[in-house]
Amino acid sequence: MTRAEVTELVLCAKRLKGLTWKEIHEKVSVSTSPVVITAAMLGQMRLEPNEAAKAAELLDLPKEAEILLTEVPYRGSLPQVPPTDPLIYRFYELVQVYGTTWKELIQEEFGDGIMSAIDFDMTLERQPDQKGDRVKLAMSGKFLGYKRY
Amino acid sequence: MTRAEVTELVLCAKRLKGLTWKEIHEKVSVSTSPVVITAAMLGQMRLEPNEAAKAAELLDLPKEAEILLTEVPYRGSLPQVPPTDPLIYRFYELVQVYGTTWKELIQEEFGDGIMSAIDFDMTLERQPDQKGDRVKLAMSGKFLGYKRY
Amino acid sequence: MTRAEVTELVLCAKRLKGLTWKEIHEKVSVSTSPVVITAAMLGQMRLEPNEAAKAAELLDLPKEAEILLTEVPYRGSLPQVPPTDPLIYRFYELVQVYGTTWKELIQEEFGDGIMSAIDFDMTLERQPDQKGDRVKLAMSGKFLGYKRY
Amino acid sequence: MTRAEVTELVLCAKRLKGLTWKEIHEKVSVSTSPVVITAAMLGQMRLEPNEAAKAAELLDLPKEAEILLTEVPYRGSLPQVPPTDPLIYRFYELVQVYGTTWKELIQEEFGDGIMSAIDFDMTLERQPDQKGDRVKLAMSGKFLGYKRY
Amino acid sequence: MTRAEVTELVLCAKRLKGLTWKEIHEKVSVSTSPVVITAAMLGQMRLEPNEAAKAAELLDLPKEAEILLTEVPYRGSLPQVPPTDPLIYRFYELVQVYGTTWKELIQEEFGDGIMSAIDFDMTLERQPDQKGDRVKLAMSGKFLGYKRY
Amino acid sequence: MTRAEVTELVLCAKRLKGLTWKEIHEKVSVSTSPVVITAAMLGQMRLEPNEAAKAAELLDLPKEAEILLTEVPYRGSLPQVPPTDPLIYRFYELVQVYGTTWKELIQEEFGDGIMSAIDFDMTLERQPDQKGDRVKLAMSGKFLGYKRY
Amino acid sequence: MTRAEVTELVLCAKRLKGLTWKEIHEKVSVSTSPVVITAAMLGQMRLEPNEAAKAAELLDLPKEAEILLTEVPYRGSLPQVPPTDPLIYRFYELVQVYGTTWKELIQEEFGDGIMSAIDFDMTLERQPDQKGDRVKLAMSGKFLGYKRY
Amino acid sequence: MTRAEVTELVLCAKRLKGLTWKEIHEKVSVSTSPVVITAAMLGQMRLEPNEAAKAAELLDLPKEAEILLTEVPYRGSLPQVPPTDPLIYRFYELVQVYGTTWKELIQEEFGDGIMSAIDFDMTLERQPDQKGDRVKLAMSGKFLGYKRY
Amino acid sequence: MTRAEVTELVLCAKRLKGLTWKEIHEKVSVSTSPVVITAAMLGQMRLEPNEAAKAAELLDLPKEAEILLTEVPYRGSLPQVPPTDPLIYRFYELVQVYGTTWKELIQEEFGDGIMSAIDFDMTLERQPDQKGDRVKLAMSGKFLGYKRY
Amino acid sequence: MTRAEVTELVLCAKRLKGLTWKEIHEKVSVSTSPVVITAAMLGQMRLEPNEAAKAAELLDLPKEAEILLTEVPYRGSLPQVPPTDPLIYRFYELVQVYGTTWKELIQEEFGDGIMSAIDFDMTLERQPDQKGDRVKLAMSGKFLGYKRY
Incomplete structure (x- = not known):
């Protein structure tokens, strides 16, 4: 499993459960900024183990995904530069x-x-x-x- | 004369006269933000005619440079992207x-x-x-x- | 499921059902322009939930695809630039x-x-x-x- | 002299004489659209010989520039793509x-x-x-x- | 199914059946040039429905591939430019x-x-x-x- | 002097003397194709010494330009690829x-x-x-x- | 099956059977140079049918891979240029x-x-x-x- | 003066004096290979001081050019890659x-x-x-x- | 199996077994530097057969992965340059x-x-x-x- | 005057005066590392005013060059990447x-x-x-x- 696959699992679970980033942030870590938590869910920052555990529970992520969320990612969120979006x-x-x-x-x-x-x-x-x-x-x-x- | 040449004239005059961007801003237009005025002096925004006149006087710019400072520039300030600086x-x-x-x-x-x-x-x-x-x-x-x- | 996969499902269903973009537009949303609706089906705009529901029914799309059609896409429709087509x-x-x-x-x-x-x-x-x-x-x-x- | 140098001469004369594209268009060729005339002055289209003569007179262009305005240019107006402007x-x-x-x-x-x-x-x-x-x-x-x- | 997958199916069938482009052309459409027919089989032109039917029969292509052969392709045949071949x-x-x-x-x-x-x-x-x-x-x-x- | 400068001299002389490529070809070498002669004048092929002498006379080129026309050029005629023209x-x-x-x-x-x-x-x-x-x-x-x- | 897949099959069989390129060359074609045979096994040249038959037998390749080895490949062996290796x-x-x-x-x-x-x-x-x-x-x-x- | 300018001076002198690389090599250093000497004259290798002195005399190069020929160049001889020639x-x-x-x-x-x-x-x-x-x-x-x- | 797939297997096993690079290095080869061993595990260097055997045992790698770790890799560890990380x-x-x-x-x-x-x-x-x-x-x-x- | 022109002046003076970077470093600033001083002379770091004054005297640089040596440069020393040298x-x-x-x-x-x-x-x-x-x-x-x- 790669970090990109974790990001896809996160987006899929968020969509099917009808969650917002705000709700995910509140469930995962109120003490940390929503920017950091969202960036981590999108594969650009890392979570603390207890945060990853909460995220995995909220989004039904498998164990390997949970561990991956605590690892430092290879950063870079754009499919190409200049960004087309x-x-x-x-x-x-x-x-x-x-x-x-x-x-x-x-x-x-x-x-x-x-x-x-x-x-x-x-x-x-x-x-x-x-x-x-x-x-x-x-x-x-x-x-x-x-x-x- | 091109806008890039005006930028070089500006940088040269600023250097030899020992001016700062703050001083240039104060002389050219206090009502406008220093970001806008500095960006204009660097060829990324335009000045109003009265501002350009003050800038030209302060920096001893020729008439064509003064007019160029009031024209909308072809924007893009980086020699290459990703920026090496x-x-x-x-x-x-x-x-x-x-x-x-x-x-x-x-x-x-x-x-x-x-x-x-x-x-x-x-x-x-x-x-x-x-x-x-x-x-x-x-x-x-x-x-x-x-x-x- | 990714938005690109939804686009492939749309194109496949359109092909096998012999539909035109005009017919899809008429079934999905007459009040909105055919350009917007076609762009949404191709992954460049979003549909309103009721439009997405009609599109999903017309094209036999799964639930996740229907939700994805209502999400803001990462825009950019060309496989490479300059476009070869x-x-x-x-x-x-x-x-x-x-x-x-x-x-x-x-x-x-x-x-x-x-x-x-x-x-x-x-x-x-x-x-x-x-x-x-x-x-x-x-x-x-x-x-x-x-x-x- | 190259076509790019003609474009610079045109922009310089336009600036110092305080002309607009509208005025240049009116002086050079009313029967042709302002888009075509402006594009030609910017090195992307060609002028008819009588139009080029009027343009040269209006903008004090040398003879070689006048002839160059009647030649088919090597088209492409952007210094780089994607355009930074x-x-x-x-x-x-x-x-x-x-x-x-x-x-x-x-x-x-x-x-x-x-x-x-x-x-x-x-x-x-x-x-x-x-x-x-x-x-x-x-x-x-x-x-x-x-x-x- | 994508057009690129159709091209792979065509190349695979041609190889295993030992066919030449000349033979495929003769079976699919004598009235049209072999260049057009070969280009269509390689995903760069479209076939008429009756031609696609003959091609599908000759090469045992599934129905969706047959329809895809009649669609206008997204043109561009080279994996990268400059071409390495x-x-x-x-x-x-x-x-x-x-x-x-x-x-x-x-x-x-x-x-x-x-x-x-x-x-x-x-x-x-x-x-x-x-x-x-x-x-x-x-x-x-x-x-x-x-x-x- | 570089070959690119010779090409500019050629284009300038052709323009001011009102010559066509056809006329240049006829004066420089009837036995060789107009494609080859034009390509050579544009810096992509070489001329024989007697052809270069005729070209230099016709276009008033200096001696070094005449010699350069007989040298094998570093080929490549396009300012960038894909060509914008x-x-x-x-x-x-x-x-x-x-x-x-x-x-x-x-x-x-x-x-x-x-x-x-x-x-x-x-x-x-x-x-x-x-x-x-x-x-x-x-x-x-x-x-x-x-x-x- | 694509030629790239054949190359992977070849590398996998070579590895598991503990063969060297020298041994493969000797088994496939002594009259031809090892450079040509190795290049063919790597997808850059073609083999004669009898050579491909020997290669397929030695490496347990399926029939389609054997035919592919006799086809002219789309040449270009590097994943990107400049090569990182x-x-x-x-x-x-x-x-x-x-x-x-x-x-x-x-x-x-x-x-x-x-x-x-x-x-x-x-x-x-x-x-x-x-x-x-x-x-x-x-x-x-x-x-x-x-x-x- | 830059090394690229030295290369232009060398090419110009070679052309006007009608010299070949073979003759330049023989005059500059017989003990070293013609490949090395030619590469040095083209800005890709360095000459020993006595070789540079001979080259400067043969080609009438100024003193700074002579010194530059003994300096290690910034290597890379192609105006762009892939090479268009x-x-x-x-x-x-x-x-x-x-x-x-x-x-x-x-x-x-x-x-x-x-x-x-x-x-x-x-x-x-x-x-x-x-x-x-x-x-x-x-x-x-x-x-x-x-x-x- | 490709070397990139081996790297993924290594990273997955390291993650699930909770190993560090330091521990992997100590188990695989104390006499060699941790930089070399880590680079090999990431597909940029090769291991000696006995080292690969220890690595395979530690990480439960299949036989083909073990052999691949002893092969010279196609070097280049970055998904794109400039690196986004x-x-x-x-x-x-x-x-x-x-x-x-x-x-x-x-x-x-x-x-x-x-x-x-x-x-x-x-x-x-x-x-x-x-x-x-x-x-x-x-x-x-x-x-x-x-x-x- | 641009920083790139200062670098050229520095290299030219160093060459004609027969200086080494070691000698320049010793004359300009013993307390700072030779890496920093050399990088500054090559346009990648800045000098303190007293260092710039010594450098200007040693190398006969004009006043504007001396000031430029004290300015923060737009960093990036390579003409292209990957570097060809x-x-x-x-x-x-x-x-x-x-x-x-x-x-x-x-x-x-x-x-x-x-x-x-x-x-x-x-x-x-x-x-x-x-x-x-x-x-x-x-x-x-x-x-x-x-x-x-």
Whole structure:
């Protein structure tokens, strides 16, 4: 069994049981963010053993799938890049358009280094707006300065 | 003269005059965000004519460059994709790792559609933290639902 | 079961039952355009639950396929790009040849922004012509101006 | 001198003289569509000698540029594909998402063949709409049936 | 069942029955060229229903395969491009080497336009020659002039 | 000076002197085919020294360009593949669609081997036709059997 | 059954029977080179019917595999290019580094043309050497001059 | 000055002085193989200082070019891969077709390891043959066994 | 059975038996480095027959898998390049950023040649550090000088 | 002036003055590693202002080049990937072959996370060895654990 097969089992069980990601998150781990839990169910993060046990019970997953959910996955969620799906492409487009702007502004503020994508967290929420609600995505990553040695 | 040449003129003048993006922003347009102004100076957004005039004066740009700064650019700031620069690559990596998670969570909350990258705004700031300051990037894009017709 | 497998089931049932897309459209949803319904059957749009129920009955699809037809798909219909199929390639060629022309003319008329591919509709029809009938494709997408912030 | 250099000369003169594509079209050839004339000025179509003469006079182009405008260009307007510019990318996305739908519907209506991108015409106009004006693009291409031999 | 699976069934039956393409052509449709019939059997053209019936009988194909042979295929016969097979690569090489020459000579003779690959026919034959027989490939495609509108 | 620069000099002189490929061919070498001479002028074949001398005189080329025309070029005439120009793309499409058909039919007739693209010749002519004239391209390449050793 | 499946059957039988390529070559055809026989067993050349019969007997291959071994394969042995396997990559590297040198030296000696990869043979042997034995690869291909016509 | 510019200077001087690679080799270093010297002149190997001095004198190269000829180049001689030039492509094709065969036969003879492309030499010569002379290329590379540690 | 299938069997058995790579290494071969043994279990190196026998016993692998573990694999461990997994990408990034620096410094110290990736060994260990432990990777490869011949 | 032009100026001055990287390092900054200083001179790291001043004096660089050496560069040192240069390719090959092994062993030792390529240092030295000296490369990067949030 591969991690991709676990993802398919998860999606299939979620569909047939009529569950939402919100419900899965609540059943699996309230202390952890829904982004992390959803990413883990989709094969991009790992669960703690007790979380995996709850997920396996909720979704009737076999034992090997449960263990796989606790393993570090080979990350990369897109079937090809650039992503063909419009929702995901828009994020890719932001990197295309604002990439050099982010580089200039982060370096001017922090010096030579990067925003970590590992020591990193993120929230995703609805922002009510009269002209049409907005998606609000807030990211926060530790600044890592290039080491001089 | 091409827009890429204007970007080179801008970077050269900024360097020799010892200016920062913050200073350029303050001289060119306080009412607009520093992200937009910096992106325009880097060839990814357009300036209003009065802003372009101020930018041209500040950076000693020729008339054609000033006009070019008011034109809509052919967007795309990266010399190649995946970006080889580590700071920019980390954002690309976020799309690779979280792309499908964003899709699932946005669709569960909003229905079928996308977060606009056009009716979109963003802030970038320093988040003080004892274990090391963090880069905070907050994005907000209008949700656009797929039209049924 | 994946969405690609649903598409194969649809094509197989359509073939063996001798149905046309027109007939499928009429059975599934007259109020919605045939373009949308066909795109949904091919895995690029979603159906409403009642439409999916009718489609499943017409094509003898299993329950999971019926649910999958109501889910938002991971969009992208082409096995590779540039498309090798001549009919589809001609549209790709139009983008190659007229891309910059569309950009110039839309921006001259509307300002900085894009034609939405989400708040978008389209009709496809036969245009009788003595020298040979023509394919007429009319697209209409909301203009979205780049937000200044 | 290459055709790409002519395009740069055209864009430069248009910018410095403050001309619009509409004005250029009106001066160069009212009988032909603005799409064709703009595409020619951007290096994707050819002009008739009398049109090229008017264009050269209007934009102060040298003789070789005038002749080049009457030559058939090596077509292809995009610096890379997928196009990084959001306005142009949306058209590319339409091909990605609707490609197989167009193929199915055109073939069901016309039989085996393609919509010509050569014996082809197009209009682009503003469609007023209370919720925000729309871009309307109408394409018409001769249907060409696959020859049996 | 997919068209690719039909092609495999055809190749398997041809192999086990010891048939040649010439024999298959003669049994399926003498009035149509062997190039068209072979291309159809390989998933690149469609057969008429009576031809598909004969092919299915000759090769013991199931009913769904017979119907699939009458459908317009998603064209594109090569597993990857550039083709790795030397025989097919040589044709690709001709396009690489003579592409611009063909463009110049066809345009000089016919004006702006293309040779159709749809309203197109072709013969392939042995040309006896003392220094070694030659492959003769004669192609004829309708000239399509770019429409002015 | 590079061969690409010679090609530009040739195209520039041809344009300013108002010459056709036919006229260039007649002045440079009647005994050789116009396809070969045009291909050489475009940097894909070599000329004999006396032909290069005539070409240099006709087009006012400098001595180094004349010598370069007699050198074997680094072949490959297309700026990128797949070719973006529609006229050239149609030939590429023929390889995509008919590649495996050519392989099967040539091998059935000749055995294991290829059609040479080196010991090769070609003619290109107008084929009058009531429904619209056709482009006729006849190719002939020596069959080369795979050597058994 | 496809040729790739035959290759897998061959590798599996060779492994379980503990055979070497040398032993397979000796059993299948002493008159032909081990390079050709091994290449055929790996799906890149064809065997004569009597050779295929011997191979099928030695390796317990089914009848269809035996016939497939006599068919001309779709050539191309590498799962991707550049090859990831270091042994094969070194040959690819030789083409990268010495490609233009080979072109210059072959053309200086022979004139305009190529070394055939079809009318071609090759030997591979161990060259004893005190500093470590060497792999000796000797290739010989017929020179084919570009035809003038 | 870059190494690529040195290569252009070399090719230009060779052309205008009417030199052959054989003559350049004889003047620059008889003790070293013509393959090495030609590769160095084309930017793929380095010359010893005394060889570079002779080359610079023979070809009237400036001092910086002479020094550059003694530097280790950034290797890679092909403008793109797969190579578009037919002579060079045939070698690339040999890797495509025989890659896995070479791997199997070298490993069977030598064990796990590679043929070095660094501790490597090569000769290129004409092999007279009644049916047409042949190009003979003999390569010899040290076998390097994978180290166990 | 292919080597990729063996890797899957290994990973599955390791998971269900709750083994670590360290334990597998200790059971299979203490005299060889854990890097080599792990790489072999992942399909990138080969085992000696006695090691393979121990591995097969430990992991309940079938006989064919045991033999496959002793065969030289077709190397290349990444599903695509650039690698999407962040841990592996960081190594790829080091090559991107430091590639030319390594080239300059190795060549200045050793002359023209390379660091072998075949006669090569490596250790990977934890380096305790107050600010956070570090990963220490020490590589050692034989210097191979370019042969002059 | 761009950073790439600074790199060319540096290489040119180094060549004409006959300097080594070791000498440049000693003149520019003994307290910092030669790897960092060389990488900065090659456009991949930044120098402190006093270091840049010394470098500019040593190499006669203009003022703008001196400032550019203190700016954070757009990192990425390779003209294309996979790198065509054999020395650099070997490192790329190590990633290809050992990528998944590194991932497994680092994760087993440290948990879910990566080795930083930013908080990172490296030494490169000669390792004397009777069978031929070896290149020793020791890397050390901080382990960064994936943040749970």
